[in-house]
Amino acid sequence: MADDDTPDLDPTDLGEPIAELRELRDDPPTGFVARFLDRLRRRDLSRQLTTLGWTGFGAVFVEFLKVIFSMFETSPRDEGGPE
Amino acid sequence: MTFEPDLTDAELLEIAREAPEGDNRSFAELVRRHQQRVFTNCRYLTGSPTDAEDLAQEVFVKAFFGLAGFEGRASFETWITRIKTNHCINFVKKKRLDTVDVEPEVAANAARKEPEAPRRMERQATKDRVGAVLLEMTETLRIPLILRDMDGLAYDEIADELGVGLSAVKMRIKRGREEFRRLFAEMHADQAVG
Numbered sequence: 204m205a206d207d208d209t210p211d212l213d214p215t216d217l218g219e220p221i222a223e224l225r226e227l228r229d230d231p232p233t234g235f236v237a238r239f240l241d242r243l244r245r246r247d248l249s250r251q252l253t254t255l256g257w258t259g260f261g262a263v264f265v266e267f268l269k270v271i272f273s274m275f276e277t278s279p280r281d282e283g284g285p286e
Numbered sequence: 287m288t289f290e291p292d293l294t295d296a297e298l299l300e301i302a303r304e305a306p307e308g309d310n311r312s313f314a315e316l317v318r319r320h321q322q323r324v325f326t327n328c329r330y331l332t333g334s335p336t337d338a339e340d341l342a343q344e345v346f347v348k349a350f351f352g353l354a355g356f357e358g359r360a361s362f363e364t365w366i367t368r369i370k371t372n373h374c375i376n377f378v379k380k381k382r383l384d385t386v387d388v389e390p391e392v393a394a395n396a397a398r399k400e401p402e403a404p405r406r407m408e409r410q411a412t413k414d415r416v417g418a419v420l421l422e423m424t425e426t427l428r429i430p431l432i433l434r435d436m437d438g439l440a441y442d443e444i445a446d447e448l449g450v451g452l453s454a455v456k457m458r459i460k461r462g463r464e465e466f467r468r469l470f471a472e473m474h475a476d477q478a479v480g
Binding site: 220221223224225226227228229230231232235236238239240242243246247 | 308317321323325326329338346347350412413416420431432435436463466467470
């Protein structure tokens, strides 16, 4: 930021009432933490289901590939081997 | 299981990381400690009191799922401030809150209360006034002011967050402070008269 020629503001020269901003704290609605924990559980469950879904999809896909490859595999009978 | 009040945030984080899956008690303690700050910041950064709780909870959820990536070089408070700032600024960008929900009752409450514990009431009135003034300011001036004077971010960090130049950030903070002082004084005068 070498092109900046704006003089620095003095961060300590806040004065009233700006200094009040640092101390400003509003109470969240009652039950905030409990609702957070509920949300966390729901999110966790949804992540697990998504992972499970992808794992299931992956397993089905692998089986599908196996079927495809098995169709191209040549059996000994096709190669004219002894019956 | 309860946590000793003298456990530091870093110690609680360590416990949270090592806790078995589903055991969120130590992280819940961190949420308890920082909920006021994060909630307040979300409220005034976005200027949307109705969305503040949802935003604050989402900030903590993001932090929880990001625990594995947190290297502990910064404090938990710095880390959560970073997550909160990104989350709230993205929210503001999406919603483009041109008009701000001003809570008229916030300022009115300050004047309405009975003078039963004058010092505490005065303190509460000042706090209410600060909140009301913030919600009255435009987003352009309010956000840099909060990031600087509430969160204590450096000017260059604010410039990065907002995607504007350093000069613009300094100017907005300067104008924001002036605007804040002006509105605060006006509100104070109105209440004194009323």
